Amino acid sequence: MNLPGKEGTIIKGYSGFYYVLSEGTIFTCSLRGKFRQKKMEQTFLPGDRVVISLLEGDKGVIEEVLPRKNELLRPTIANVDQALLVFSLTSPDPDFALIDRLLLFTIEEQIEPILIWTKSDLATEECIEKAKESFVQGQIKQVIVSAETMNGIEAVKNLLRQRITVLAGPSGAGKSSLLNALQPGLALKTGEVSKKTGRGRHTTRHVELLHLSFDALVADTPGFSTLNLPALTAPQLGELFPEIVDLMGQCRFNSCLHRTEPDCAVQEAVEKGLIHQRRYESYLLFLEELINQDRRKPKGRKE
Missing domain, CATH: 3.40.50.300 (P-loop containing nucleotide triphosphate hydrolases)
Known part of the structure; x- marks a missing residue:
């Protein structure tokens, strides 16, 4: 007999079963039939909030996956x-x-x-x-x-x-x-x-x-030593450096990449020690990487 549904969090999936933490108890859950249909593209990840119906003991069935925030x-x-x-x-x-x-x-x-x-x-x-x-x-x-x-x-x-x-x-x-x-x-x-x-x-x-x-x-998570940059454009890079975000809108040019442009608030902050030189050098390195990636992208052929 199924008991009323309750919310929980998937902590892992293994061999077709999902282990859901709800109110301090871990339930071993299978999927409702609708999720097993080949046409369904729903994925189930650790961290997903789900609604489960309870069976006997610590067994359950996943009835619904709630919207993810990320x-x-x-x-x-x-x-x-x-x-x-x-x-x-x-x-x-x-x-x-x-x-x-x-x-x-x-x-x-x-x-x-x-x-x-x-x-x-x-x-x-x-x-x-x-x-x-x-x-x-x-x-x-x-x-x-x-x-x-x-x-x-x-x-x-x-x-x-x-x-x-x-x-x-x-x-x-x-x-x-x-x-x-x-x-x-x-x-x-x-x-x-x-x-x-x-x-x-x-x-x-x-x-x-x-x-x-x-x-x-x-x-x-598994250890690693190298990572590619996120999918960004060069102007977006500064938005991911909190030190640079604080100075947004203070440069002479709205399109400033904070590299060689005159009257750049970011370069001035580096000179004054308000932004650490090493962090700024990382920004410039990543900026060059993004610019080079953009240059290597294949250009569409003109009709």
């Missing part, structure tokens, strides 16, 4: 509230170019980015300040943590409560160690950093929302 392709997950960008302060050293790319992706998807700096127990104060300084003007939230000393762990817990969060960052940065510190007993596999390459080994293989005991849903 959807990521990498990782494939829906309704993300925020992204923790996890980078180690040392061993390996932070990859600032990758951080800037990840910031572009999260801001472009209208997902709040938060920088989590790990391994603070191994880093000097000078190293910590150097890592943080270039993101201050962009008003990016930053938290310094150590899975060994538990420094900053409570602050991260407070950020995660009642939200869907993705963790992103390179292998070896300490994502799995961070999760193990957030919830002892989780026993996620951690990866060692190769002495030869200075890079970590991938320890996470699929997308799954982990239900943590303090009312948080977190996706530990």
Whole structure:
């Protein structure tokens, strides 16, 4: 007998079944027949809000998928509230170019980015300040943590409560160690950093929302080291740099790309130290990449 429907969140899908968290209980759900028809193109992702009808025990049937507020392709997950960008302060050293790319992706998807700096127990104060300084003007939230000393762990817990969060960052940065510190007993596999390459080994293989005991849903995503830029035009790039957004409309030219144009508010801010030089150099590098991509696009033939 089917019981009245209730809302829940898909935390993972496996072998045709979907595991739905609803009011603290995980239900193993199948799909209603209409979703299994070949003509239906509905997809079901971790993070999807669904309506289920309950069967006996912890079984259920997915009756409806509620509208998504967003959807990521990498990782494939829906309704993300925020992204923790996890980078180690040392061993390996932070990859600032990758951080800037990840910031572009999260801001472009209208997902709040938060920088989590790990391994603070191994880093000097000078190293910590150097890592943080270039993101201050962009008003990016930053938290310094150590899975060994538990420094900053409570602050991260407070950020995660009642939200869907993705963790992103390179292998070896300490994502799995961070999760193990957030919830002892989780026993996620951690990866060692190769002495030869200075890079970590991938320890996470699929997308799954982990239900943590303090009312948080977190996706530990596979590590990666390179990313292409989002599909942007050159004028749109500045809209993804919070430091530049604050100066929109203050340049002489509305079409200013903040590169060589006269009376550019962004260039003036860099000269005054109001925008960090390293962040501006990343902007210029990405701008050149977008311009080159546009040049390589095939032109339509004239009739």
